[in-house]
Amino acid sequence: MNTKRNLTKVLLLAAFLPLCITSHIFSAATDNHTVTVTLTVINEVAITGGNVTLTINTAVAGGEPIDEVDNSTCDLDWTTNEASKKITVVSSLSAAAQNFTLLVVAQNVTGGTAASEVTVDDSAADFVTGISTTTGGCDLQYTGQALMSDGTGSDVHTITYTLTAA
């Protein structure tokens, strides 16, 4: 009788033991997968404020026309996640095609260093330098200059700012 009981016990043990073991075998304590975050090159530059009109219409008797200045209409903003960048400025008009002089300079610059005031023509000139992995902006100050000998008329420039490698 005791032998039968013992056999029952052993059989029961043999029946339940695999449950314990398999539960450990088929369960994983860790798992993994991939999460990829990619940041592409970002170089953005934008003019805000629209177009600018400079009208030179004053002069002191006996003197040349007084320069016309606008530094409140437009801003230039930029964002780059690359190093060693600068912004250049270029006009659609060559110097020879211009009747008057147009100058531009960056004021109140953040995220870069203003270059010296530029007389714009169709050759790209440095406008803001020292731009590196940053956001930035400036006020655009345009100055129109003319001489009495220039007569009257209009120069219509298309001014282009480009964020480029320094």
Add this chain to the structure above:
Amino acid sequence: MKNTVLILLLLLISSSGICWAAAIVVSGSWAETIDASDLQAGAGSDLIDTYESTANEVGSG
């Protein structure tokens, strides 16, 4: 009676084995590409701070 106790004990041991076994499964993957369209307000602004996968793009259990 003894057999009943033994069976209950074995059942307890068996089930506790299942409870102790940690189980975690991660399914799916996520890839996020951040570009100029993620700027907060265009040129002059910085990137959006946080990016989240869509719901259920990555699952776990």
